[in-house]
Amino acid sequence: MAKDIKGFNVFIASPSGLDKEREVFRKCLQEFNSIEGIRKNIIFNPDGWERTLGGIGRPQSIINQQVIESDFFVVVLHNKWGSHPGNNRFNATSGSEEEYLLALECFHDLDKPMKQVVVVFKSLSLNEQENPDEEIKKVLNFRQSIEKGKNLLYHTFSNIQDFEKIIREHLIDWSSNPNQKIQLNESTETTSDLIYYLDLIEKDSLSISKEEIRKVEKGWEYYNNGNLTKAELVFSSLQFKNYNIITSLNHSKFLRRLKRDTESLNLLNEAEIVASQLEADFSLVIIYNLKGKYYYEQRDYLEGIKYFTLSIKLSTLRDFSFEMAYGHKMLGIVQYSSNQFKLGLESLEKAISINSQNNFTYELAKCHEWTGTILAAQCKFQKAADSYIEASSSYKELNKLQDYSNSKLKAARNLIYVGKLDEAWTITDNSLEIDSLDEESENLLISLSNFGRICLLNSDYKTAFEYFSKAVTRAKGLNNDKIIASALLDLAQYHFQIQDYDNCRKNNEEALKLYSKSQDKKGLAAVFGNFGNIDVTNNDFDSAIKNLSKSLEYYSEINNDLGLANQTGNIGVLFIKMGKYIEAENMLKQSIHLNSYIDNLSGLANAHGNLASLFLDKGDYEKAETEIQKSIEIETSLGNISGAIGDFILLSDIKAKSLNFIESNKILNKALQLAKNSGLVFWEEKVSNKMRKRNLEIP
CATH class of the missing domain: 1.25.40 (Serine Threonine Protein Phosphatase 5, Tetratricopeptide repeat)
Structure with a gap:
């Protein structure tokens, strides 16, 4: 059956001198189409003045028709404004400006296909900023007009890699919901702080003039007011006149907020060299922490661990208590992110000790x-x-x-x-x-989710539905895709519990769109896992394998060993249902290995319990009992009474299958008593029902 592939036109506007960027733009679209586009049945067609054929009429009007027919628009500017397009109703003074204004008009016209307008500026040299020619002045005036309007967030870049990153991020965003117009008004992160790292003056005897302090404060003031053009000029001029670690670190932070990561890191590297030469140890610790955090956010965990380790070593040597604690905390977070759970806990424990001692x-x-x-x-x-x-x-x-x-x-x-x-x-x-005082508090959503889950476990389905529905409504009011998706998954779990698999699938499909939009691979993995579980209940094993395998792929991409361990176990259980015992045993043993590696005892118990079920199905009761005893031991050590009761029920079945009925009944009685003593009504009823089926007396 032929796939229904949808095509979307992306127009790129720019004056001369940006041939490399236009080439990279086309390359990004082609590569996206060949990988993600095929999977999502979407193709993005690059468009621009190159496609314009000779003909009668004003050349710019022919290009404008392409803009009108486009779905997305990108304009790139550097140090050229471009030639005058001739008379036009916008009074635009360059072809790129006319195309931009036309694209904005199309965006606001619901009958036009335009979904988003993106503006990208290539950074200017300091000389170009301080001594702009007439063309650069027009570019700067255009940039400042966008800043004053505050209805469009633009991007800046300094190298081709950062430009490529900007285009790829937009392609991911567009492909998630290609038929929806994307709002223009986005906010820039601001801060009330006017200068950072002044404590380096005292700690490392660094000097900074009052004039430099005033300029840094002015730079952040411009930034807070959304005047990024002037802010960049201030920070750049400071950087090139007299090198100073404090001004350099402020400049690096500014560039980081503009997502110009390569430039920001380069400044940190320069600062590290200077600090080493000056033997400015406190500055070095700060720089190590900043670089560690940079690499952590880039998911380069090895480099993150390297720099936080350097920070800890130096701050310990110099007795910088706060920085030492911070380094241990961040090291623990990076170790956790790279699935080193045990090491992460050890690092956090050290940080807790230092923080406690120093209040x-x-x-x-x-x-x-x-x-x-x-x-x-x-x-x-x-x-x-x-x-x-x-x-x-x-x-x-x-x-x-x-x-x-x-x-x-x-x-x-x-x-x-x-x-x-x-x-x-x-x-x-x-x-x-506390939370009811703030209608937009995310904590309110967690509260509703908690209430819903408790009601679900108590089989109060009507009330559970009310709480989960309220959570979804509130989440949509916050306009945060990740929060909305999480609330939808709670509602999906409710529908799964009451065996309403159609609505369960609908909730997951809604969540899938939101996670796809942000490329949240952990969320995507969870959704495909849920699809697999729905397929299993419907005995659609082929589809279940595909969805659970897709979930595994996403967990593998983000190196999430916990997710891999859980889904490997789920596939093992699926193979048991399919009677593929060899494949099932292999998958469950993989799950045991992964859970052991990350010290996930609960997952380890589940894997042993599922392996016990496999051996029970095969009639190997000795192995089944060995595996379930391992699970019981782990659940008991964790204090997971519910898990232990479930294991006792399975152990009772194993004993019954091996014709040891007396021992089997004793185990059921033990499970019932445990459920009663723990006030677990659900399990008490479940064990009682099993005893009734065996015609046993219920104490």
């Missing part, structure tokens, strides 16, 4: 919070809840009520996972006293 209360809270995140990723939910409670105590001490509430809600979420539903409800309910 760095805010950093202490952050470290406890990250510890909770890693423990939750390992499915050590009770310990994770304890860490979040520790974090909330520090936030409360600082009167940071939103952070306090957020940590409490995360603690409640983890208590839900261990079956402490009443305690989780109380914590969530108390948080509403």
Whole structure:
């Protein structure tokens, strides 16, 4: 069956002198089409003045027709404004300006296909900024007019790699929802701080003149007011006149906020060399931390670990306590991100110790919070809840009520996972006293999600649906795709639980569009995993394999060993259902290996339990009992009563299959007593039903 491939025209406008950029623009579109475009059934067609044929009429009017027919528009400017296009209704003074104004008009016309207008400036040299010729003045005036209008966010770049990155990011964005107009008004991140790193004056005896301080403050003032052209001129002029580490680090931070990452890193590299020559150790520690954070955000975890390790070593030698604690915290975060959970916890523990000794209360809270995140990723939910409670105590001490509430809600979420539903409800309910005051608080969404999950576990489906629906409505009001997608997945889980697989799939499809738009691969992996689970319940095993394998691909791309371990286990369970026991055993053993590697004990218990089910199906009761005993031991050590009860039920089945009925019934009685003592109504009913089927007396 032929695929329905949709084509979209992307017009690039620019004056002369930007041939390399136009070439890269076309290359980006071609490469995207050959990889992502095929998968998404989308093709982006590059368009521009090159396609214009000779003919009667004003040449610019022929190009304008191409603009009108385009779906997306990109204009690139550097140090040329371009030639006059002739008389035109916009009074534009160059062809690129006329094309831009026409593209804006098309964007606001609902009958025109134009979805987005993108403006990109190539950075000017300092000499060009300070002594602009007439053409550059027109470019700068155009840029400042955009800044004053505040209805369009433009991009800047200094090298071809950064330009390529800008185009590729837009292609990903466009392909996620190619039929929707993308709003022009975007905000620039601002800050109230007017100068950074002044403490280097005292710590490293660095000097900076009052004039330089005044200029740096002026640069940040321009930035905060959205006047990026003047801000860039100020920072660039400081950089080239008299080198100073403090002004250089401020310039680097400015460029980082403009996403000109290569230039920002180059300035850090220069600062590192100068600081080493001056033996300015505190400056070096700051630079190591900045470079470590840069590489962490670029997902170059090896380089991130390298620089945070250098920071820790030097700050320990010089007894820079705060920087030492910060280095350990960030090292722990990077180690966690690279699936080194155990090392991450050890680094955070060191940071916690230093922060506690020095009363760095805010950093202490952050470290406890990250510890909770890693423990939750390992499915050590009770310990994770304890860490979040520790974090909330520090936030409360600082009167940071939103952070306090957020940590409490995360603690409640983890208590839900261990079956402490009443305690989780109380914590969530108390948080509403804070969060109900802020209608746009994300904590309100977490509260609704927690209530919904608790109701779902208590089989109160009507109330669960109400909470999840409210969460989706509120999430859409926040206009944050990731938050909306998360709320949709909660609603999808509700529909899955009540076996409404059609609506479950619809919720996941909505979430898929949002995660695709932001290229959130972790979210995409979760959605395809959910599709696989729906397929399994519908006995569509071929489709299930495809979707679960797609989920595995995404987890593999982001090196998420936890996701890989879970989905490998899910595929193993699917193979059991299909009667493919050899493949199932191989997948479950892979899952055991991965869970052992990342110390994910809960996942390890699940894998052993599923392997027990496999051996039970094969009639190998001895191996089945060995595997389920391993699972019981792990669940018990974790305090996961629900998991242990489920394992006892399976162990009872194994004993019954091996005709050891007396022992099997004893195990069921033990499971029932455990459920009653723990107040787990769901499990109590499940065990009781099993006992009734065997005609056993229920105590």
